[in-house]
């Protein structure tokens with residue numbers, strides 16, 4: 423393993439108070455695509471996801487459902503595992519914060535913070551939003567239509583007064599500002615870093631990190647009347663999963679600091695302010711990057727359980743197909759921006775970009791090979807300038823796609839790939855291999871070979887996004903499982919003339935609009 427560079431990527435761990443919807447799926451999908459990309463690019467990847475099971479919000483949800491919190495979390499956590507299986511997510515681990523390894527890790531981190539004089543006992547009197555599991559200062563609140571006080575997220579707040587341990591966050595203002603200044607890509611997109619910097623510049627208060635008014639949490643060592651604040655507990659999952667508190671292990675040394683914590687924009691402050699401060703206070707390195715993606719609305723509306731418009735990933739996949747959903751969600755909005763989910767746009771992309779652009783390219787080329795080349799890879803003759811141009815575009819894809827992926831610019835990566843798909847379609851139209859069949863069969867064979875090579879490149883590079891369809895494309899080119907990594911891009915590993923290829927079958931069917939209209943909401 424030592425010879426391969428490491429890459430550690432994490433999703434937020436999901437609150438188990440709710441069934442998963444496409445908002446949750448989106449964060450994990452982005453990580454899955456990146457994890458698959460990095461594996462194909464030769465990295466030793468660790469991809470972590472899981473569930474956030476403690477705290478007042480989950481406790482309340484358990485009570486409402488009439489179950490004790492452990493039984494409740496066992497049940498709801500399973501929904502998130504099921505989602506990962508449904509989506510064929512390639513996570514290497516699934517962590518639950520109720521696991522013994524995690525309780526041990528959190529208590530060890532607490533002890534370290536205590537030993538480093540970063541924790542003291544006091545009492546908290548202030549506002550708390552259970553929905554956000556966050557403390558708010560009076561100045562941050564607004565007044566709702568009914569006169570009730572609201573957090574910036576719109577969540578209702580309640581007044582809390584209780585004994586509490588505090589973390590000396592106020593001491594970390596300068597080190598945090600230095601961290602951001604030294605690592606301008608610590609938070610992406612850049613605009614989000616500015617938000618974080620101005621928040622920290624505004625001054626940091628010590629942070630309440632324990633609660634006493636309920637019991638559903640990890641007990642504070644030596645003071646079990648307190649449970650740890652759920653965000654301290656939850657954030658620690660990222661190091662639990664690589665063996666914390668054992669830090670001299672191969673796993674910890676290989677994977678810490680994490681390369682990317684992928685999060686939604688709503689939870690950026692916890693990841694980009696509190697988490698690096700906890701880590702630095704414990705003598706550990708902060709993560710290399712926190713990427714904050716945007717939020718999905720549905721047909722122009724905020725997605726929520728109460729509005730009844732939360733989209734169920736299972737229904738979506740049954741309607742459109744797994745690869746189709748993966749593609750559309752990452753193609754529809756520049757990653758980092760908010761997006762609006764509309765069935766019309768999903769169908770437009772499935773039929774336009776997947777079926778027409780990519781699917782037809784593969785289908786028409788492979789049908790011609792089946793009919794005119796005896797179902798084997800044709801022998802190419804001398805290349806023309808146009809052949810070389812298309813092959814050069816294919817060869818140039820990896821650096822462009824890699825650069826985009828390293829900035830989590832999934833839409834740019836897909837743009838670059840689709841530019842080559844369109845170039846290949848233009849090449850087919852101009853070369854008209856069907857017309858060459860009689861007039862110049864040698865040239866037809868060259869054209870089809872060049873196109874098969876282009877499709878091989880496109881199949882390899884689209885694997886992270888549409889793994890099943892890309893796999894079927896590579897099967898149809900008789901590209902073996904060991905020849906599908908990015909190391910096999912380029913002419914050196916080109917298709918071998920005379921290799922038999924299986925009969926082609928369509929990979930991206932068109933979606934019939936009538937079947938989808940008005941459906942898709944849970």
Ligand code: MSP
Pocket residue numbers: 433434435436437444445446448449474656657658659684685686687688689716717718719725
């Ligand atoms: N438990 C915390 C995270 C702890 S990480 C140490 C949490 N959980 S959550 O279940 O509420 O949200 C998890 C992720 O889902 C967040 O990244 C959030 O942004 C994302 N999304 C939830 N709804 C969403 C949309 N409508 N659109 C896009 N992402 C959304 O926060």
